[in-house]
Each structure stands twice: as C-alpha cells, then as structure tokens.
Amino acid sequence: MENRQWRLHARPKGMVQAGDFEKVAVALPSPGPGEALVKTQYVSLDPAMRGWMNDAKSYIPPVGLGEVMRAIGVGTVVASNDPSLAAGDLVTGPTNVQEYAVAPAKQWQKLPAGVAPPERWLGVLGMPGMTAYFGLIDVGQAKAGETLLVSAAAGAVGAVVGQIGKALGMRVVGIAGGADKCKYIVDELGFDAAVDYKSGDVRAALKEHCPKGIDVYFDNVGGELLDMALAMLRRRARVVICGAISQYNNEGGVVSGPKNYMSLLINSARMEGFVVFHFAERYPEAVMALAGWYREGKLKAREDIVDGLDQFPDALLRLFRGENFGKLILKVA
C-alpha cells in the first residue's frame, strides 16, 4: 500500500506558490514500539503554516526542505503498538499533509465519540477554538460590558472569539472581508456589528460601531487594521496578537510595524502575543468550556471543506487570499 504526501519542496519568497510543495508517494509506514499508525480523514489548513515554511527561529522549528508539510489532522487508528490506543479509535494529532501518519501514541489525542462530527475537532472544538479561548480570556482579560473588536472575524479563530465575547457579555464588533461574511457574523453568530474591510471608509465604520473606543482588540491580521485599532484604544486596553496574516507573505519576510504603538503609552495599554501550545496543560479546561457553549448553541461552527489531498496547495492559497469562508479543512479520506 501507498502513502501519498505533500512535502515542502522550496522555501517561499513572498506569497506561497503551488510549486513550493511536491507530491510524492511512499510505502505505508509501520508503527514502531509505543507508536500508532493513523489514517488521515481531515487536515487543518492554518495561517500558522506559512510561518513554519520560513527558515527562521520561532516557537517551533521550521519544516525542513524535503519533509512532509506539518499539519494537525483528525484520523482513525489503523494499528497501534501502545495499549492507550486501539484500531478504530478517532484521534487528533500530527497527521501532517499525508494519507497515513505514524507518531508516538502520546501525540495522538483520543476523541470522544458522538459529541460532534470529526472535522469539528479541527475547528471550534480544536486548536482554533482553544486559541480563541486562551487568547480572549487569559491574554485579553475580557470582561463583561467591554467592547471587543476582532479581525478576520469570519475566520476559524475570529468567529469563536466573537462568540465567546458574546457569551461573556461583551459588545462585539467584527472585521471581515465582503458583505457575505459581514452578514454571517451578525445574523448567524450574533455579533453586534460588522465592518467590511474591503469597502467604504473602514476607519469611520470602526468609530461608528465602537463609539466608546476599544477595550480588547483581538488581532489576526496586522497591518493597517492594527494601526486603526491602536488609535482607538481605551485606557488600560489589551491588544491580543494572535496572528498577522496580512504580513505573512511579504517579500523578504519584512513586516510592517504598528506605527501607532505609542497609543499603548498614552492609554496605559498593553499588546501581548501568545502561542496556544504554551497553554497545553490547560487544553482540557478549554475543550470543556467550548463543548459546553457548543451544546448550548452559543458556539456555531462553519467549515469550508476542500475535498481531496491533491487540492492541498490550491486550498492553502485560498486561505492567504481570504477566499475561505469558515474553518478551512482538507478532506483526505
């Protein structure tokens, strides 16, 4: 049997190209002692993948040239050499972008049956959900009655951030691209207002919908929107740096720094980054909370599923063009 996989072929310069990846087929791997072989069902496509492709120091090592592209996925155990897992178990873990993956059993997290469809564990109940949870509650110190602004608000993380904000009793304003996404976050997800960054006077719209200013800005995009938000901070505001997707594909990796950062000084405000992996010991707490809101209907999920391993490079590019609508997932099997 064969295992088809996507490997990193070249380090991108600026925007990712389909040619930065190479599709190969290798023999099916066998699990060693303590390991399990998993058949990939779904693979999560995330903005963070762009960072893993750069040869730069970060919170984890870059993907090496010629290595299978790193990804988190959901799959089914085919064979296990560890008593904690058995064939047929549904798990999430480092599938990477391939049909079959072997990893130590402790890297595969067993998922409960019947709670949600498998792909949901890559979205609102998975890393994006937990990123939203720790980012908003711990880093952002969100409080009822405050004004929350979130960018990429129809995206995998942003949509959960806004819904948690509503569950906590905040005024929630989302920034998204296009009328459909803006309508979705207000009508379906219950945001108080949406600002379309692709049309009209964005600054004026932000002022209209955040009349008292911003207490928490949850930033997924960086660039000009970050500067606009900084200019509207309230006293002791918190800016949560979760990502900067507008900057990831810049030529030469040069990032545009926030020119308005002195707003932190005049408002005694804070800008704080985080990596969800640093909260690993508290994942169970986050999953419990997210599953609770999900059951109560306070946390709605939307996935944008692309079918077929062959589609991987094109699907990833849709993410950086802002073309996905909902959590972008690749269906592998």
Added chain:
Amino acid sequence: MENRQWRLHARPKGMVQAGDFEKVAVALPSPGPGEALVKTQYVSLDPAMRGWMNDAKSYIPPVGLGEVMRAIGVGTVVASNDPSLAAGDLVTGPTNVQEYAVAPAKQWQKLPAGVAPPERWLGVLGMPGMTAYFGLIDVGQAKAGETLLVSAAAGAVGAVVGQIGKALGMRVVGIAGGADKCKYIVDELGFDAAVDYKSGDVRAALKEHCPKGIDVYFDNVGGELLDMALAMLRRRARVVICGAISQYNNEGGVVSGPKNYMSLLINSARMEGFVVFHFAERYPEAVMALAGWYREGKLKAREDIVDGLDQFPDALLRLFRGENFGKLILKVA
C-alpha cells in the same frame, strides 16, 4: 514686579526650533482664593514636553499657542491664600517655564526640608524616579535573576531604572550614547554592562551582554533599538514603553513602528505602555522607596543644570540631541 516667561509660539514641524517659543514679560500674578504664588527655583526639562507641543489627542491636552510652556518645577511659596501652605515652604508642582506661578494650593506638593537638595526632587526623587519605579516594578514585573535591558540608560529615568534593577537583584545592561555615559553607568551606577549605541556593532554587543536574552526591556527611545530588543526577547518577556525619544521630532509626526513586534507572539511576550500620572494615588509609596535607596547609597543622582531662564530653548534642544548627561534641569532663580 515682572514675571518673565516662555510661551509656545508655534507648533514645531519635526525638530523643535528655538523660534517655536517666545519670551515675554508680564505683571506678577496675584494668588486668588485657595491659591498660592510660587517663585520658581528649578524647572525640569523632559522628553514628554515634545508631545505636549503637538496639537494631538494624548493623556493631557496640548499646550495652547500663546500659553506658557508647561513644566514641572521646584520653588518657594511667596504668598498663599490656603492654610496648607505658608510663605517660605519648598514645593514642587506646575511652575511651567516662568519665574513665578500661581496655582491652587492642592497642586503644590510640599517637600520635606533637609532630605535632599531642591533640584533632586525633579530627578531621582521626582517624576523621573517615580516613572522608573512604577514602570519597572508594576508594568515590567521585574524579578530577581532576570535580565533587564534599558535604553537612554544615563538619562533621568533610565539611570534610576537600572539602579532599581540592581537593588532588586537583576542582571542590568544599559544602552547609552558615547564612552563617557557608558563608563558612568557601569562604574558609578553599578550596571553590569553598557552598550554604546553610537559605535561598533550594537546588535553583537547586545547579544554579548544579554547571552540568555532579555526578560524586561525598558524602552525610552523606540526606533531601531526597540526592534533589536524585540528580536532578543525570552519567553514571557515584558517590554515597557516609557518613551520613544528617537521618534518625537520626526517630520509630520510619523513614528516608525516596531517591525519585530511578532516576537511578542512567538515568545508569549508583552509590550505595555504607561503614564506615571495614572499611578498618582501611589506616589507616596514610590517616594518612600526611592528615598530609602537614596539614603542607603543605592540610588545615585546626577543632574545636568543649565543656568538661566533665557537658556530654555537651547537647553531643551540639548535633550533631543542627547547632549545632556544626567537629569536636565533649568535653574531659574
């Protein structure tokens, strides 16, 4: 009798010019009910004054055109219409840049006699000292054993930051301009190391003296040094934004944003600004602590005193050129 004063004549474009101020002589003011008339002895010259000259929203309103330039000073009460103050009392407060000032008695803080020479209340025992205290301890969350980097380290605030850092048991590295200032902060103030930003390979020197990276960066300058420090943050580091003197006189008020701000994300680190006025209710705590270190010889003071009210514009310009060595003060009487 006459009261000579410097008024704001024009809003500076880029670097402050002597012609942005106008010297006038007016009649000596009389204190109204509840007010006191103070004869100015010393006036503090601070980087923040540049911000007060811009017609922009900030933590306090700008100085109006034609108004006396705002400044904090030390002086002697000449006449008082409030029982809390009597002629002859030494006070600190809003003298502004003039020979005599009238203000409500509660805006004048009475200073104890015999603790320190009057000018010291504008330096290590005054706003710069308290700025260092709250910035390092509260905002920076400084801890023994950590590495502290401070810019403008021979300046009024930076010198106190480094000395408090040593008193708390930190490894302290200062950035200053020129061999004299670098020698001073190490030999006289007890810093562990100094980096001269005007000579040699600054990045290499920072790496040499902060081999484990930076836990707390106390920033007074902004610009390229801020970016270098961001690139060296340790996990959960704190960047304290106290000022950005390298940026205050930029054409058009455009500030260079920190390109490396995504270091906050990969290191789960924080950048936080503050204004010392927001800690007003805790000033007594800070003064007690600073006076204690001062008595014990752990907090050394150095003032750079320019003699004569006429020298005001030139003296202020020295500050922005980095030509002062120690807390810059104008002697008025």
